Amino acid sequence: MTKALIIILFIILSILVGGCSDTEAVSKEDYSFDSTKANSDKKSDLSSIEETIYGLDYDSVINKYSGILPDNTSITKFKYFVIISDLDEQLTYTLIDNDIRNTVSSMEENFVSKTPVDATPIFLFANFEKYKEFVLKNFEIEESDISPYGFFKISKNAIVVRYVSWKGSISHEVTHKFTRRDFPDMPSWFDEGFASLNEKSTFKNGVLIGDFSFRIIPLRRAIKENTYTGLENLMETDDDEMYGKRTSFYYAQSRYLLMFLQQQGLLTDYYKQFRDSYNTDKSGISQLEKITGRPISQLDKELLEFIKSFDDVK
Secondary structure, three states: OOHHHHHHHHHHHHHHHHHHHHHHHHHHHHHHHHHHHHHHHHOOOHHHHOEEOOOOOHHHHHHHHOOOOOOOOEEEEEEOEEEEEOOOHHHHHHHHHHHHHHHHHHHHHHOOOOOOOOOEEEEEEOOHHHHHHHHHHHOOOOHHHOOOOEEEEHHHOEEEEEOOOOOOHHHHHHHHHHHHHHOOOOOHHHHHHHHHHHHOEEEEOOEEEEOOOHHHHHHHHHHHHOOOOOHHHHHOOOHHHHOOOOHHHHHHHHHHHHHHHHHOOOHHHHHHHHHHOHHHOOOOHHHHHHHHOOOHHHHHHHHHHHHHOOOOOO
């Protein structure tokens, strides 16, 4: 083979290799574009997000409510729930994939030892009037007692939520479903504080971490008006007091107490130890003092300082 022929063959080979490289690059760009489009479409495809748990009877839930559902509702089986939504599919998908999935994961992986044994419907409404009408017809609740944002009706095993983007009601009510199963004797102050902590939170490293919340407002007011009461009063309150005139204050105080514990890395242990020692410590005060290593009087001062540390946050 002559030198000239070798040079010619080398040139031809270089052109062919270069051509293959360009073709491959174009193919990758096309694939990337199609993949992104497919993912975007998938996020509004509710059937693609369905995850069922063996042994849970989803169909009986669907059959129970099929005759009374509002028009244009979607039905999605997911984990321990049947989500029945009149929100648009994209928003419903997002709420399932974030609010519900993250709350379930946080509770399963960090807190509870017993998970729900039945499927629970979650009704999602965009419009308050439709939400109110559905509740009045189906849940034996007086109009004056209807929460404007949602509730978990234990006797009916149903969660009903009027969706408001800033409220976090879905995570709040899903938390109740888990705590009622795992720690059924949990005092209301702890139950509502825990649910309120999760309603405004960020999912990080497998757990919901409580963020600053508007619920601080009643605490600020009580401090300003000199009506703030300490932790012992909160932790020994009964349901009549808890859900009475000072309910917003108690919700807030319990939420920020648990947020305070969470920021010290103590919330998971406190939950489990309180649950496991409930028969000998029904208020949770003894376990709180034990896990922090400080008396309740000192914790009162520290919690007040923690609350006041948010004074500049609006």
